Each structure stands twice: as structure tokens, then as C-alpha cells.
Amino acid sequence: MVSQSPDTRITTEAPVRAPSTVPVDDTVLPFEVETLDLRGRLARLGPALDDVLAKHDYPAPVGKLLGEAIVLATLLGSALKFDGRFILQTQTDGPVSFLIVDFQAPDRLRAYARYDASRLTDGQDSGALLGKGHLAMTVDQGPDMSRYQGLVALDGGSLEEAAHEYFLRSEQIPTRVRLAVGEEWRGGDGDGPKHRWRAGGMLLQFLPKAPERARQADLHPGDAPDGAVTHRIMEDDAWVEGQSLIGTVEDIELIDPDLSGERLLYRLFHERGVRVFAPLPLRARCSCSRDAVSSMLRSFAASDRADMVKDGKVEVTCEFCSSVYRFTPHEAGVE
Ligand SMILES: [Zn+2]
Structure with missing residues (x-):
């Protein structure tokens, strides 16, 4: 691990007063559940994602995998200060040998994947498409700041699992992530329904004021000798509840074009009280010239x-x- 912790905490902004029921695509909604010391972001991607994926005409499984990487990079990159840059890359031995997502704060994203079409078969999940190798996440906060990179081994698991590993090893902030990508067929005039990509994702972090409450249960005991009594850490009740709540989020809820982000957050956290902040817009835009x-x-x-x-x-x-x-x-x- 070659990393220092990038600060992914959310800066305080004016809360949105009137909860909207209108879904807004291509946005990130920061939120807070104060009673549980939880902070998070909800990303909903529509036209921007479709724009990135449609430029390459990827086979559906490759598009879906790159979509997941785009949502993950969006959830992480959208926490950066102005001028910051977040780059997610994988290099692996599977059919998708390389992918990169470049998120430039505050709102620009671009991405592409390299793949071997002859190695694609039905039913490959994201772990099988990637294969073995590594995931690198690079944070660049501008010329006056140091650049850091976190590396996570990929070994046939999903990007969600790799993200959890990354947070456990390099951020040390208890974090859960959910990612979902779907294809939508809608409307169309004469020549059948039109295909569009949609995606959604949620990041939830436990940020208690007392740092000892954030200790995580699943840290490996390291090189303790065999038979040594490993010290078992009990997770904080608030974080246990937070993880169980995000665990109930269905893929369809994350990508549903008729469900607003605020409604989804309310559905999940209303018993504890959730505060939603002003949405951050996103757009697909390349910086080449x-x-x-x-x-x-x-x-x-x-x-x-x-x-x-x-x-x-x-x-x-x-x-x-x-x-x-x-x-x-x-x-x-x-x-
Ligand atoms: Zn370009």
C-alpha cells in the first residue's frame, strides 16, 4: 500500500429544504444521518453514462463493468475539492484487461476499457471479466498537494469488494459501497425502443466524533503467532445499523428512473432522520484537444x-x- 488517506469527508453545504420527488439524473447527492454519525453520497447516472459508453459500442457485459467503475469513481471523486482529480484503473488478466475512469472535479468524467471480444462468454460477472491483477486509485488534489495512490489486489471478486478492501487498508474509515448498472429500453418512434444505460451507487461512511468508535472488526490479526488470542473488536452499534441499512438497497432502487434520490434516501433512513444536501451535477466530457x-x-x-x-x-x-x-x-x- 503506497498511500496516505485522502480526505473523502463531505464538506458542509446548505441543506436542501424541499425534498424533491423528481428524479434528477447525472447528479451526486451528499447526505448525512446525524443520529448514527453516518455520511454518504448517492450517485445517479443517466445521459452522462450513456454518452461515455455509447462512444465505444461496448458489448453489454463490458459496458456494465465499465459503468460500475464509473459509478465508483464518481462516488469517490465527487468528494474532492475544486481542481482535484480522481483516477481509477484496473490492470488484469481477464477478458477486460484494462479500464480507466478519470474524474476531474467538480463534475467532469471520462472513461474507456480495453477488452478481448474473443474471450467474452455468457454469464461472466464483473469478477470473471476482470480476472486477476490490481486496482489502482489515484488522488491528485492539484499542483500544491501530494499525489497518492492506493493499490488493491483483484482476484476474481467484484469492484464493490475491491472498494471495501481499499477502504479497509488505506482509508481506515468504515465504508460500504453499493454499485448498480442497468440497461433501459424505452420510447422510440417507429424503429423500436431505444437503448440507454443507467447506473446508481451509494457510499456510506461512519465518521463518529470519538475516533475509537470507528475501529473495524475485520482487520486481520497480522503476524500473530498461532494460538495467540486475537483481540476481537466489537463494531459500534451505529455502524452495524448503517451497514445493515445499506445492505437492503436493491440494484433496481439505485437505477430506477422513476425513483428520486431523495425518496430513496428517505425510504432507507427516515426512522433516523436524514439530511440531504444540494446535488452536485455531473457531465461526460473529455479533456482532449x-x-x-x-x-x-x-x-x-x-x-x-x-x-x-x-x-x-x-x-x-x-x-x-x-x-x-x-x-x-x-x-x-x-x-
Ligand atoms: Zn478525448
Whole structure:
């Protein structure tokens, strides 16, 4: 583990007064359950997710997996201060060998996956698609701040499980995450219903004022000798309740286009009182540009630039958004 704890706590904002029943897509709703010392965020993604996935025409299982990674990165990245950047990447030996989600605070996200279509079979879950390897989460809070990276081994488990491992090892804040991605077929005029991706996710953290209450039960005893009595930590009742509540959230509730985030939070936490803060909007937007690609080309060695000339031009495709940039050999700095 090469990490220092990024602060994923939510900054205080003005609470929303009138609970809305209208679902708002492409937003993150921060919330607080003060009586249980719980803080969290609920992400609902519609058009922004569809935009990212549709640029690549991924097979459905790959789209779903990348969607889960996008929701996870959104839940984590949306806690960053302005100018912060959160990057989630996996490198594994499964059919989806690489995926990356780049979240730039406050609201921009982009992502892509590399996969081997010949290794996709029916019924592969996200663990089988990823296979073995690792998940890296990098937090960059701007030029004046240090950059840190947390690494988690992937061994056939889901991204949710990997996220829990990450929080246990590097953040040491008791955290649970739920992720769901679905395909929706709706409307359409004449040529049948239209396909759209939707996703939702929830992150819940236990942040008591007294730090000793946050000790977690499932820390491995480490290198204690065999037969040693391991000290069993009882989890705090408030956190036991928080985990049990988030455990009841169904995938369909996270992605239901007719259920607002506020309604879902109320449904879960109303007995304890939940306070919902102003929603943070999200959008799918790539940060590539002709200027950036051009200066990247100029940073290459002259011989490498010359090798890139095909049919009298240099063509560069952005892997995130599939934009194609074309340069004449002269523009690309080839003599
Ligand atoms: Zn791009």
C-alpha cells in the first residue's frame, strides 16, 4: 500500500429544504444521518453514462463493468475539492484487461476499457471479466498537494469488494459501497425502443466524533503467532445499523428512473432522520484537444514521429472519447 488517506469527508453545504420527488439524473447527492454519525453520497447516472459508453459500442457485459467503475469513481471523486482529480484503473488478466475512469472535479468524467471480444462468454460477472491483477486509485488534489495512490489486489471478486478492501487498508474509515448498472429500453418512434444505460451507487461512511468508535472488526490479526488470542473488536452499534441499512438497497432502487434520490434516501433512513444536501451535477466530457495532442506529438522523438506518418498524414485517436485528430507531417513536426 503506497498511500496516505485522502480526505473523502463531505464538506458542509446548505441543506436542501424541499425534498424533491423528481428524479434528477447525472447528479451526486451528499447526505448525512446525524443520529448514527453516518455520511454518504448517492450517485445517479443517466445521459452522462450513456454518452461515455455509447462512444465505444461496448458489448453489454463490458459496458456494465465499465459503468460500475464509473459509478465508483464518481462516488469517490465527487468528494474532492475544486481542481482535484480522481483516477481509477484496473490492470488484469481477464477478458477486460484494462479500464480507466478519470474524474476531474467538480463534475467532469471520462472513461474507456480495453477488452478481448474473443474471450467474452455468457454469464461472466464483473469478477470473471476482470480476472486477476490490481486496482489502482489515484488522488491528485492539484499542483500544491501530494499525489497518492492506493493499490488493491483483484482476484476474481467484484469492484464493490475491491472498494471495501481499499477502504479497509488505506482509508481506515468504515465504508460500504453499493454499485448498480442497468440497461433501459424505452420510447422510440417507429424503429423500436431505444437503448440507454443507467447506473446508481451509494457510499456510506461512519465518521463518529470519538475516533475509537470507528475501529473495524475485520482487520486481520497480522503476524500473530498461532494460538495467540486475537483481540476481537466489537463494531459500534451505529455502524452495524448503517451497514445493515445499506445492505437492503436493491440494484433496481439505485437505477430506477422513476425513483428520486431523495425518496430513496428517505425510504432507507427516515426512522433516523436524514439530511440531504444540494446535488452536485455531473457531465461526460473529455479533456482532449487538438493543441494537447499536438504538443504530445512534439514531445516524441523525431524518429517516432516519422514512424507515425501513414498515407501522408498523422492520425491520433483519443481512446477516451474516440475523437480523431489529423495532422500533416509538417504540422506533426516531421521534416
Ligand atoms: Zn478525448
